[in-house]
Amino acid sequence: xxxxxxxxxxxxxxxxxxxxxxxxxxxxxxxxxxxxxxxxxxxxxxxxxxxxxxxxxxxxxxxxxxxxxxxxxxxxxxxxxxxxxxxxxxxxxxxxxxxxxxxxxxxxxxxxxxxxxxxxxxxxxxxxxxxxxxxxxxxxxxxxxxxxxxxxxxxxxxxxxxxxxxxxxxxxxxxxxxxxxxxxxxxxxxxxxxxxxxxxxxxxxxxxxxxxxxxxxxxxxxxxxxxxxxxxxxxxxxxxxxxxxxxxxxxxxxxxxxxxxxxxxxxxxxxxxxxxxxxxxxxxxxxxxxxxxxxxxxxxxxxxxxxxxxxxxxxxxxxxxxxxxxxxxxxxxxxxxxxxxxxxxxxxxxxxxxxxxxxxxxxxxxxxxxxxxxxxxxxxxxxx
Numbered sequence: 058x059x060x061x062x063x064x065x066x067x068x069x070x071x072x073x074x075x076x077x078x079x080x081x082x083x084x085x086x087x088x089x090x091x092x093x094x095x096x097x098x099x100x101x102x103x104x105x106x107x108x109x110x111x112x113x114x115x116x117x118x119x120x121x122x123x124x125x126x127x128x129x130x131x132x133x134x135x136x137x138x139x140x141x142x143x144x145x146x147x148x149x150x151x152x153x154x155x156x157x158x159x160x161x162x163x164x165x166x167x168x169x170x171x172x173x174x175x176x177x178x179x180x181x182x183x184x185x186x187x188x189x190x191x192x193x194x195x196x197x198x199x200x201x202x203x204x205x206x207x208x209x210x211x212x213x214x215x216x217x218x219x220x221x222x223x224x225x226x227x228x229x230x231x232x233x234x235x236x237x238x239x240x241x242x243x244x245x246x247x248x249x250x251x252x253x254x255x256x257x258x259x260x261x262x263x264x265x266x267x268x269x270x271x272x273x274x275x276x277x278x279x280x281x282x283x284x285x286x287x288x289x290x291x292x293x294x295x296x297x298x299x300x301x302x303x304x305x306x307x308x309x310x311x312x313x314x315x316x317x318x319x320x321x322x323x324x325x326x327x328x329x330x331x332x333x334x335x336x337x338x339x340x341x342x343x344x345x346x347x348x349x350x351x352x353x354x355x356x357x358x359x360x361x362x363x364x365x366x367x368x369x370x371x372x373x374x375x376x377x378x379x380x381x382x383x384x385x386x387x388x389x390x391x392x393x394x395x396x397x398x399x400x401x402x403x404x405x406x407x408x409x410x411x412x413x414x415x416x417x418x419x420x421x422x423x424x425x426x427x428x429x430x431x432x433x434x435x436x437x438x439x440x441x
Contacts, residue, residue, distance in 0.1 A: 058396045063092040065128060065137035065161075067121045067152050068144035070096030070106035074240060075166065076143045079193075080110075082384035083141065083164075088392045092116060092137055095124045121152040129159050139163060139189075139395065145243040146251050150175040153190070157182050162189040162395050164388065168261050168424060169417030171251045176421035183414045189398065191391040192412040192420075194265045196322060198383030200357040201343040203410070204366040205326070205333045206270045208345070214328030220299065220307035221325040222267040224259045225315035229293050232286055245291050253424045254291025256282065259322075260311035260427065261420040265412065266324050267309070268419070270333075273301040275423075277438045278309075282431030285314045295431055300438070340379055368407050387411045 064083055069076015076096070083089045093116035096106035100119040107117030118124035121140075128136045139162035142152055150170045153163050157179075169192055170176045183190050196202060209217065234241040243249040244258055251257055268274060280297035284290075293314045299307035312318075322337035331347040345353035357366060358374030369386045372378055393408040422441055430439040 058399060061088055061090045062138045062392050062395060063136070064089050065124060065140045066091060066094035066096065067124070067140060067142045068096065068148070069094070069141075070102050071109070072238075073143070078381060078384055079141055079143050079164075079388075081381050083388045085381070085385040086389045086392070088396075089388065093118065093124060093128060095119060095121050122155065125152070125155050125159050125161065128161070137161065138399075142166065145249045146257070147171045147249045150179060153179060154182055157186050157188045157190070160186075160188070162391075164191045164193065164391060165417070167192050167194055167265075167412075167417070168251070168253075168257050168420045169414075170421060173418075173421040173425045176418045180414050180418050189391065189395050190414045190417070191387055192414070192417045193384060193387055194262060194269070194412040194416060194420075195380065195383050195387070196262055196266050196337060197269045197412060198369065198386035199335075199337075199340050200362065200366040200370045200378065201335055201340060201355070202266065202270055202324075203369055204355060204357070204363055205324075205335055205343055206272065207363040207365055208333065209270060209326060209328070210272055213330070214326075214332055215330045217271055217273060217301075217303060217305045217326060217328045219325075219327040219332075220267050220271055220273075220301065220305060222263040222307065222323075223310040224263040224312075224322045225310070225318040226259065226313045226320060227316045227318040229255075229286065229289075229313035230316040232288060234289070245289055245293075247290055250291060251424065252291075252428050254284075254289070255293050255311050255313045256295055256427050256431070257291075257424050259313065260295065260309065261423055262322065263309050263311055264423050265416060265420060266322070267299075267307065267326075269412075270324060270335075271301070271305075271326055273303055273305060275299050275307075275441050276302050277440045278426060278430055279436060279438045280427045280431040282428065292428075292431065295427070297427055297430070340383075341377055365407060365410065369410075 095118040140156040282292040282295035294312040334344040343355040390411040394404040397404040
């Protein structure tokens, strides 16, 4: 294609944290441009936001329905190519469904839908329409994570035996949801978030990271969920024992009441010969541990990195790349895939390296299973 992909956005207006992240990430590689949007359920906020993003007034909409209908009516050379949905969970399914059924590709925040039933229905729609859907499981976009995945797939450490994935935060140690300026409100509301709080918000990231890097699938779990903050309606802490499809076992921990923690997502995977360790708060470093020789410290941006990690690195070694760049890797790979499909060619394998509809269904299966297990009074294993 000899033009940029044209992006529409649903949500992400003034004051919305994640919308700004999406825009920065999407525009980083100069292959996407924002052409339209409905940025808020409040028409005046949507209009003001769109004007601040330098959009023409006739491309600023008051609902996703209006936007999709109006964009579809435009000539092919003007209408949006895909819709980025950056709203609370309960507003994911309907606009994604309508966009896909009207010929638009979709980028969607996680968890993918409000319920597992919606996720399965959305997968059917993607398969029927042939459209592309990307899910922003951001942490799989880091170069060091991709390097870990490559080394594990190559068999450097032998058969994988143990996986630890943990995601402690402290920002919900008090009832932050009572502050109208906080985005904790919808995350702790079962009518907008779904049946999981902490586990839906960050537990899904922890499991996706473990499965992505290891190449394995969790087959069953035994969980315990807890709500520590009085008056809160959803879980704010929990843990699960995991079993994987190659016989490996693991532990998943997620908490939003780990007071003093920021965003300390960590992954450790061990095989017969050694293992890897990665910490999101020091994202450019991957620790390689061996049973018979000293630990290695691998740093992104250097020539010894694998091809996939290199392809997702923008700066030389020692220049930090972080959260927004990882987000941008998802958008870039999604954009390259969509462009290739529009040209009628097969996307390269490296371009297909972004979370997809299957990852979205997987995340909703995780939420369904961990809430069933976590609130069960018996110590039982539940299949995922």
